[in-house]
Amino acid sequence: MLLYKLWRSFIKEILLLKRDIGGIVIIFVMPLLLIITITLIQDSTFRNMEGSKIPIIFIDNDRSEISESIKKQLENSKTFELLTDFNEKSAETAVFGGDYQMAIVIPKNLTKDINSNIDSKVQSIVSSFGLETDSSAIKQNTSKAKDIRLYFDPATNISFKNNVMNAVNKMVFEIENKKIYKAFQDQLGTTEDLKNSSLIAFKEITPKKGNTDVLPNSVQHNVPAWALFAIFFIVVPLSINLVKEKSQGTSVRARISPTPYFIHILGKTCTYLIICVIQFLLMVAVGIYVFPYMDLPQFDVSGKMLPLIIVTIFAGLAAIGFGVLLGTVADTQEQSAPFGATSVVVLAAIGGIWVPVFLMPEFMQTIAKFSPMNWGLNAYYDIILRNSGIGGIAKEIIFLFLFYIAMVAISLFYERKQNAV
Incomplete structure (x- = not known):
């Protein structure tokens, strides 16, 4: 019975997303434009022997x-x-x-x-x-x-x-x-x-x-970094979605229905988790099939796709948890949208997406250890650049999952307290 209710909640989220086709296109297209632009700009930095003089x-x-x-x-x-x-x-x-x-x-x-x-x-x-x-x-x-x-x-x-x-x-x-x-x-x-x-x-x-040296390049750094940035940017549409439900009365109907409220949250989690995985797969596809035509190195994921998707799932959970909390606490879209976008940019800066953590001041390096983006980025780099397996990224995966649990738990507690009679 709970599975059926979860399925219906999932279908409801899909129908809601279908009403904003333009927003869905932006969610998928903008990260692709971002990763292509950034990689093209940074590629000469990684080409030590053949870059422009x-x-x-x-x-x-x-x-x-x-x-x-x-x-x-x-x-x-x-x-x-x-x-x-x-x-x-x-x-x-x-x-x-x-x-x-x-x-x-x-x-x-x-x-x-x-x-x-x-x-x-x-x-x-x-x-x-x-x-x-x-x-x-x-x-x-x-x-x-x-x-x-x-x-x-x-x-x-x-x-x-x-x-x-x-x-x-x-x-x-x-x-x-x-x-x-x-x-x-x-x-x-x-x-x-x-x-x-x-x-x-x-x-x-x-x-x-084999007998070939594996040298890091701009693609290996940028694909996981900006895929992670795109994954966390779903905080914005997810939080707006929750605020809309409150303003339109949908959340009230969800609370008085026989379906537990956490099923409502799980339905959103499943929906947006699928979006996160699709975002990542599109970026990987660009790295494999598009970058070689732009005179960029091909993104090599041979034998690494499964652990990369596992990291994507848990990174997506962390982003969804943060989005749920923000959408639960915010009262208006004017609160959730700017704060969500700004907080994702701040988390990206702290997490090492833009500037490597080792170049930061010591106190910022300490703060970076508490950023979910830093956990996800380290997990991606462990797989792609350091050839680690699932065991090598277990700590980061656990941290990301606990972050999701903590965010959703705080959201449910806040929701219950706000609507207590």
């Missing part, structure tokens, strides 16, 4: 060994496109005006001064060991460090600045090391080739699928 201004006032070495390394990085038709004044104007991200200015006589500095220091060191050197060649080093001037657009991200400065420092350090080795070799008169090859190197160990 960043144009930067390179001014070589040295035109010698060291400046040529720096220029060659910048060109070989496959990250920058060097523009050389500028002087320092025009470069400063262009960069500070926002036309280019940055400019690198190599000072005059950089190679000559560095060579002189290194030779002087090496001769002093060698003579301190009592070895014969050309004493006339030993000079007191009074030259100051040479400045490679970097101009950055004031709107440039601070992390980009730090990365470029670290890269330039590394290049200069390696060049100086080579010259110091060469100077010692010349002073000692040795014929042995003293190569300053690195004794320590970094080797990244990546997950493998």
